[in-house]
Amino acid sequence: MTKTKNIQNTAKELYMDYSATTPTRQAVLDEALPFFVEKYGNPSSFHSTGLVAKRTLQDARERVAKILNCDEKEIVFTGSGTESINLALKGIAFKNMIKNKGLGKGTFITGKIEHPAVLETLEWLEKFGFNIIEIDVDMNGIINLKQLQNDIKKNQEEGLPVLLVSIMYANNEIGTIQPLKEISEICHKYGVPLHSDGCQGAEYLPLDVTKLGVDMLTLNGSKIYGFKGTGLLYKNKNVIIESLIHGGGHENNLRAGTENIAGIVAMAKALEIAEKEKKKETIRLKKLRNYMVKKIKKEIPKVIYNGSATKRLPNNVNFSFEGIEGESILLRLNEAGIRVSTGSACASQSLDPSHVLLAIGLPHGLAHGSIRFTFGKDTTKQKIDYTIRELKSSIKFLRTISPEWNKQKSWRKR
Amino acid sequence: MKVEGNDWFYTKEVKEHFMNPKNFLKEEKEIKEFNGYGKVGNMKCGDVMEIWLLIEKNKIKDVRWRTFGCASAIASTSAMSEMVKGMSIHNALKLTASDIMDKLKGLPAIKVHCSVLGDEALREAIKDYESNNN
Ligand SMILES: Cc1ncc(COP(=O)(O)O)c(C=O)c1O
Numbered sequence: 001m002t003k004t005k006n007i008q009n010t011a012k013e014l015y016m017d018y019s020a021t022t023p024t025r026q027a028v029l030d031e032a033l034p035f036f037v038e039k040y041g042n043p044s045s046f047h048s049t050g051l052v053a054k055r056t057l058q059d060a061r062e063r064v065a066k067i068l069n070c071d072e073k074e075i076v077f078t079g080s081g082t083e084s085i086n087l088a089l090k091g092i093a094f095k096n097m098i099k100n101k102g103l104g105k106g107t108f109i110t111g112k113i114e115h116p117a118v119l120e121t122l123e124w125l126e127k128f129g130f131n132i133i134e135i136d137v138d139m140n141g142i143i144n145l146k147q148l149q150n151d152i153k154k155n156q157e158e159g160l161p162v163l164l165v166s167i168m169y170a171n172n173e174i175g176t177i178q179p180l181k182e183i184s185e186i187c188h189k190y191g192v193p194l195h196s197d198g199c200q201g202a203e204y205l206p207l208d209v210t211k212l213g214v215d216m217l218t219l220n221g222s223k224i225y226g227f228k229g230t231g232l233l234y235k236n237k238n239v240i241i242e243s244l245i246h247g248g249g250h251e252n253n254l255r256a257g258t259e260n261i262a263g264i265v266a267m268a269k270a271l272e273i274a275e276k277e278k279k280k281e282t283i284r285l286k287k288l289r290n291y292m293v294k295k296i297k298k299e300i301p302k303v304i305y306n307g308s309a310t311k312r313l314p315n316n317v318n319f320s321f322e323g324i325e326g327e328s329i330l331l332r333l334n335e336a337g338i339r340v341s342t343g344s345a346c347a348s349q350s351l352d353p354s355h356v357l358l359a360i361g362l363p364h365g366l367a368h369g370s371i372r373f374t375f376g377k378d379t380t381k382q383k384i385d386y387t388i389r390e391l392k393s394s395i396k397f398l399r400t401i402s403p404e405w406n407k408q409k410s411w412r413k414r
Numbered sequence: 415m416k417v418e419g420n421d422w423f424y425t426k427e428v429k430e431h432f433m434n435p436k437n438f439l440k441e442e443k444e445i446k447e448f449n450g451y452g453k454v455g456n457m458k459c460g461d462v463m464e465i466w467l468l469i470e471k472n473k474i475k476d477v478r479w480r481t482f483g484c485a486s487a488i489a490s491t492s493a494m495s496e497m498v499k500g501m502s503i504h505n506a507l508k509l510t511a512s513d514i515m516d517k518l519k520g521l522p523a524i525k526v527h528c529s530v531l532g533d534e535a536l537r538e539a540i541k542d543y544e545s546n547n548n
Contacts, residue, residue, distance in 0.1 A: 325460060327484035328432070331423075335433060345460050346484030346525075353460065365457040401438045401488065403464040403480040404457065 017339045018376030025225040031269045035262040060268040069208040076233045081199040081220030082117040084233040088195045091241025104128035106163040112359040140308035141176030162192045169201035173356040174307030175316025184213025226270035230263035285314035315375040320366040323405025324398040332394035343370035425519040431489035439478040452538025463535040486525040494532040
């Protein structure tokens with residue numbers, strides 16, 4: 001009862017799920033809004049109204065290219081992070097299939113903790129004859145570089161070309177940041193292009209594609225205070241891919257369809273703001289993250305901090321709570337106004353818990369008992385304190401009614 | 415439809431049983447007052463349920479439980495515990511998953527396996543009682 005009162009008094013909604021999506025920034029919305037009602041032209045039109053749209057598009061492309069330190073022709077605007085990933089992977093695959101009379105011939109290498117947009121796309125490509133390899137990660141979620149190098153070498157020695165390596169920049173569940181530069185050096189040693197899913201990294205990590213060494217990079221608006229349903233693919237001009245969507249010459253023949261000018265402007269603005277605030281915001285959030293981690297470890301018994309302590313996004317905290325299940329924690333926190341995510345199967349459409357948590361070696365029970373807190377621009381120490389208070393009481397109650405908790409009296413150490 | 419800040423994924427009934435569950439085992443020492451015990455489920459699929467029954471003259475006089483699992487698993491155990499209190503063993507054995515679901519005014523399809531555990535655990539506990547008392 002008192003709990004319900006709490007919600008209304010202190011926090012109607014305390015959002016701790018910025019890795020799921022972010023609100024749009026007011027400044028981003030302000031800049032994009034005119035392109036709905038006033039400046040609604042089609043960039044392909046041969047009149048002044050169209051020209052405004054065309055110039056706006058060109059300008060947005062240049063702004064993005066400046067941040068990524070690439071040529072503006074190397075930016076393809078798309079309809080989501082998922083679409084960019086599909087374009088990168090299938091674009092390479094179709095190119096290969098055209099060469100081989102419809103059959104896929106070659107290997108794609110990726111990691112075990114990639115987003116489903118990568119894993120399910122590659123699984124589908126397997127049907128056309130491609131060979132798919134998923135590289136292991138260690139308990140921190142870092143890709144096994146040795147295995148990556150060996151697999152590239154082995155495949156090429158056996159006459160199977162490695163067509164593409166796709167490794168994410170930062171993980172959406174545990175926040176682990178991959179050593180992209182080292183990965184790219186391995187790939188390039190063998191002449192293999194590297195694509196990276198940078199959706200979670202864009203807000204906080206460097207995006208200079210030459211420094212990163214990536215040949216393709218996926219970003220989206222949904223995670224950087226831009227619009228949902230917007231994305232882009234950086235594609236180095238030396239990488240040749242097929243388009244997935246035909247019907248006009250838009251986006252350098254790589255993505256047909258009238259451009260989403262407002263969304264593209266929002267994307268450019270969101271990236272600019274992210275770029276400007278990166279340094280300061282990373283320092284601020286890192287402090288808050290370390291504060292929360294320390295406090296949870298101190299105040300709640302038998303927890304496991306999932307992921308890497310250091311090679312980690314500044315806004316990601318992920319814990320497993322022994323003896324209880326994540327969806328029930330999530331929903332009790334939700335009642336206190338706090339929005340979080342879980343790796344439990346119960347909160348998804350599958351019966352298996354998060355593939356990411358299983359890949360870093362968590363047993364099923366602990367993977368079911370995981371909660372992800374992700375911070376953003378409105379996260380404060382005060383909100384974290386409130387969250388921890390509510391978390392403590394939820395955990396305590398759920399453990400009281402848990403057969404698992406009452407069974408295991410011994411602290412299982414990983 | 416008006417979207418409120420605190421909209422809920424399950425029915426009102428599930429929410430009430432989940433937030434304020436009835437008849438759960440508060441302390442280990444209560445166990446000795448019960449004469450039938452059942453446990454079903456496993457950690458791999460993510461639902462485990464334990465039930466204690468106090469059976470007298472073929473009637474369920476009292477019930478306690480513990481559940482590891484999602485909100486619907488917890489709610490369905492709680493709802494089931496209210497339903498079987500005072501029931502004859504004969505009737506309790508006839509309790510089905512869909513009876514429990516009706517009491518909760520429905521569950522999402524993917525969640526149904528959770529409440530199925532509730533009636534299974536109940537049968538286990540009755541079987542345990544019978545094997546100890548025959
Ligand atoms: C790492 C990662 N990749 C890809 C995506 C997909 O992006 P979108 O929702 O824009 O398709 C997401 C977001 O869900 C993500 O976190």
